[in-house]
Amino acid sequence: MLARAIFPDESGMLMEAMFGEVETLAYVIDSECRVVYFNKKMEVAFPHLETGMLCYQALRGEPASCPDCPLILDHASKSRVYNQRIRSWIETEVSDIDWPGSGACHI
Numbered sequence: 001m002l003a004r005a006i007f008p009d010e011s012g013m014l015m016e017a018m019f020g021e022v023e024t025l026a027y028v029i030d031s032e033c034r035v036v037y038f039n040k041k042m043e044v045a046f047p048h049l050e051t052g053m054l055c056y057q058a059l060r061g062e063p064a065s066c067p068d069c070p071l072i073l074d075h076a077s078k079s080r081v082y083n084q085r086i087r088s089w090i091e092t093e094v095s096d097i098d099w100p101g102s103g104a105c106h107i
Helices: 010-019 040-045 055-060
Strands: 027-029 035-038 079-083 088-092 096-099 103-106
Touching (some): 027 055
16 A cells, blocks of 8 residues: 555645656655655556655665765756666756645655
């Protein structure tokens, strides 16, 4: 069973409408690297993913923050990271976002 973010208000439903159907993998993490939201593409690529999981453990199987984490590096630009868990290079782009119920986050 997958745990998905449930939005109790209109702003949350707007966020789901904006990011839920995009044609790319998208997820939101809070300041502690916990997943607060992920879209349907992420659900397919990472069927074990649940909200509340630490992104580096859930997405890459790392015991601590990834050394090539886009949040540590210059997240104002795109970067490429290799994900051993899915054996693929992934192009990443990070933006800051105020997520309903979670405050300052990254998408």
